[in-house]
Amino acid sequence: MFDFMAILTAFLVVAGVGLVLGVLLALFTHFFGIEDDPKFKAVRGALPGANCGACGFKGCDDYAKAVAEGRAAPNLCIPGGADTVAALSEVLGVEAEAAAPKVAFIHCNGVCGATSPKAEYDGMQTCKASSMVFGGAGSCVYGCIGCGDCASVCPADAICIRDGIAHVDPRACIGCMACTKACPKHIISMLPKDAVVANFCSNKEKGADARKNCKNACIGCKKCEKTCPNGAITVIDNNAIVDYEKCTHCGACAEACPTKCLKAVNFQ
Numbered sequence: 001m002f003d004f005m006a007i008l009t010a011f012l013v014v015a016g017v018g019l020v021l022g023v024l025l026a027l028f029t030h031f032f033g034i035e036d037d038p039k040f041k042a043v044r045g046a047l048p049g050a051n052c053g054a055c056g057f058k059g060c061d062d063y064a065k066a067v068a069e070g071r072a073a074p075n076l077c078i079p080g081g082a083d084t085v086a087a088l089s090e091v092l093g094v095e096a097e098a099a100a101p102k103v104a105f106i107h108c109n110g111v112c113g114a115t116s117p118k119a120e121y122d123g124m125q126t127c128k129a130s131s132m133v134f135g136g137a138g139s140c141v142y143g144c145i146g147c148g149d150c151a152s153v154c155p156a157d158a159i160c161i162r163d164g165i166a167h168v169d170p171r172a173c174i175g176c177m178a179c180t181k182a183c184p185k186h187i188i189s190m191l192p193k194d195a196v197v198a199n200f201c202s203n204k205e206k207g208a209d210a211r212k213n214c215k216n217a218c219i220g221c222k223k224c225e226k227t228c229p230n231g232a233i234t235v236i237d238n239n240a241i242v243d244y245e246k247c248t249h250c251g252a253c254a255e256a257c258p259t260k261c262l263k264a265v266n267f268q
Contacts, residue, residue, distance in 0.1 A: 037068055039068040039091070039092075040064055040065055040068040042091045043064040043067045043068045043074075043088060043091055043092075044060060044061065044064035046080075046084060046087035046088050046091055047060045047063065047064055047077060047080060047084060047088075048060075048077070048079055048080045048084060050079045050080075050155070050174075050176055052078075052079060052176035052177055052178060053177060053181075054076075054077070054078040054079060054175055054176055054177045054190075055072070055076035055077055055078070056072075056076060057072070063076065063077070067088065067092070073096065074088035074089060074092055074094070074096045075088075075096045075097055075099040076099060077099075078099060078101065078102060078174070078175035078176070078177075079174045079175060079176050081101070085097075085099070100192055100193070100194075101175065101192075101193040102175050102190040102191060102192055102193060103168065103170040103173040103175060103190065103191060103193050103267050104150075104158070104159075104168045104173050104175070104177070104179050104180065104188055104189075104190060104191075105168060105170075105188065105189055105190070105191045105198055105265075106144060106150075106165065106166050106167065106168055106187060106188050107187045107188070107189065107198070107199055107200060107201060107202040108142075108143045108144040108165055108166075108187050108200065108201065108202055109165070109200035109201060109214075109216040109261065110138065110140050110143035110144060110164070110165055110214045110216065110217075111163040111164055111165055111216070112163050112164040113163075113215075114214050114215040114216040115138055115139050115140050115143060115164075115213060115214040115215070115216075116138075116139050117137045117138055117139065118134075118137065118138065118139045119133075119134060119137050120137065121133060121136075121137035125147050126147050126149055127145040127146075127147040127148070127149040127150075127182075127183065127184050127185070128149060128184045129147075130145050130147055131145060131184040131185060136185075139212075139213040139214070140203055140210075140213040140214045140217065141213075142185065142187070142201075142202045142203045142204060142205075143165070143185070143187070143202065143203070143214060144164075144165040144166050144185065144187060145184075145185065146161055146164045146165050146166065147161075148161045148166065149182045149183065149184070150166050150178075150179035150182050150183050150188060151166060151179075152182070153178045153179060153181075153182045154176075154178060154179055155174070155176060155178065156172050156173060156174045156176070157172065158170075158172035158173040158174070159179060166188075168188075170193070170267035170268075171267075175190065177190060185202070187202040191244065191265075191267070192244050193267045193268065194249075194267070194268070195242075195244055195247070195265060195267060196247075196249040196251060196264060196265060196266070197242065197247070197249075197251060197253060197254050197262060197263065197264055197265060198242065198262070198263065198265045199218060199239070199240045199241070199242060199261055199262050200216065200261050200262075200263055201214075201216065201217050201218040201239065201240075201259075201261040202239065203217040203218055203238070203239060204237040204238050204239050205217075205238060206219075206220065206238055207219030207220055207221065207238070210238065211259070215259075216259060216260070216261055217259060217261060218238070218239050218240055218259065218261040218262075219238070219258070219259055220235050220237075220238030220239060220240075221235075221258060222235045223256045223257065223258065224240050224253035224254075224256050224257055224262050225240065226256075227252045227253055227255075227256040228250075228252060228253050229248075229250065229252065230246045230247065230248050230250075231243075231246055232244070232246035232247040232248070232253075233253050240253075240257075240261070240262060242262075251264060
């Protein structure tokens with residue numbers, strides 16, 4: 001038989017110990033706890049709370065702490081834009097310049113007419129799953145898979161799948177970088193919003209192989225590199241890379257590109 005009194009006594013002892021410890025913890029927190037930094041709270045309150053990591057920190061809390069402690073500039077919040085910069089400047093009592101706005105860009109122009117499937121994929125309809133099977137069903141293993149992982153994580157509905165590949169609406173993009181992290185091919189990057197030219201290809205194969213797999217591929221011919229008067233383009237691994245800090249928007253590279261993978265863009 002159960003000893004009811006013994007069970008009750010044990011229960012009361014445990015409850016009593018818990019109550020005493022709770023009271024002691026509350027007293028310790030009250031007298032010895034560290035108060036929240038009012039500057040941190042003000043900075044955190046001015047941030048949009050997207051926790052996207054576009055600022056280079058893990059989230060808004062980490063960025064707010066760094067700003068409050070003077071370890072980070074107050075103009076790194078891309079989704080917040082000019083309004084957030086103005087609010088942080090007021091909190092800190094400083095004059096801050098707005099960060100150059102950026103937009104997501106998908107470096108692929110492997111539309112249905114330019115490339116073709118090399119296999120029929122019948123698995124999970126996600127880019128991540130498809131890319132694990134022979135690099136995806138498309139003939140170009142560097143190209144957009146088109147299942148829409150990037151579109152599914154975009155909080156601004158700025159990405160759609162059209163003609164077999166993903167497209168970003170630069171006017172809707174908030175620069176949160178969620179799509180860049182979701183893409184298993186790593187073909188999405190953040191470009192300056194004032195960019196006037198971009199490489200629509202991520203293929204790193206040699207010219208003949210690249211063109212065989214996609215009619216719109218970069219062939220690494222270096223005509224763009226040789227044409228650019230400012231050294232803003234470098235061909236690395238058979239693919240043209242634009243240095244936007246050196247680019248003067250002359251457009252000479254786009255005119256020289258034989259496959260037109262380097263094309264004019266307008267993100268404004």
